[in-house]
């Protein structure tokens with residue numbers, strides 16, 4: 253697909269409902285996965301499963317998630333009667349990383365290496381089996397996400413045939429709209445949200461935020477705001493320079 257086609261698609265999708273964007277994505281790609289982080293992007297699971305009960309839903313188990321998140325992933329699986337493809341880090345590289353640097357090296361030399369092993373490599377492997385993926389990224393989540401498109405060529409990873417398309421159906425939605433959907437459709441949600449967590453990631457690298465803080469300020473709070481991506485959406489950082 254040429255870049256100009258993405259531009260036209262984004263213009264066309266500007267007023268579209270997320271569910272209609274997901275429907276379009278399903279129609280366009282035979283191998284497409286829905287990324288589920290264990291947080292409020294659960295609404296993507298809700299929409300996707302209603303469109304296709306056999307939708308490929310996957311999540312990354314870094315080994316460092318909150319107990320509440322593990323329970324929530326299981327709850328979502330049971331609630332929708334689906335099997336979630338839980339991707340785990342490659343054992344040998346994780347063992348040698350932990351042996352060499354311990355369990356909390358990210359507080360000293362940044363989160364990239366740990367995220368690389370626990371998230372990026374498993375994600376790369378998963379995406380190499382797909383033509384497209386769907387994520388819960390929204391513009392209002394952080395400074396690194398303010399330019400997120402509804403659909404774009406993913407230039408960070410490679411898909412099954414080389415090209416990979418990334419859909420962000422919630423790009424133009426606000427946090428309020430997401431929670432309105434959760435309440436309206438009785439969608440299960442991670443209990444950490446009741447404890448002040450807005451953005452949910454690994455336990456050591458996530459903390460609740462105060463009122464009026466960007467939700468991703470609770471992630472890697474010891475690092476600069478413009479670097480707060482784990483590499484799943486590395487293009488956001490590149491585009492910010």
Ligand code: SF4
Pocket residue numbers: 314316358362363364366367368370371453454455456457482
């Ligand atoms: S968020 Fe923290 S614990 Fe999780 S993979 Fe990244 S650096 Fe490691």
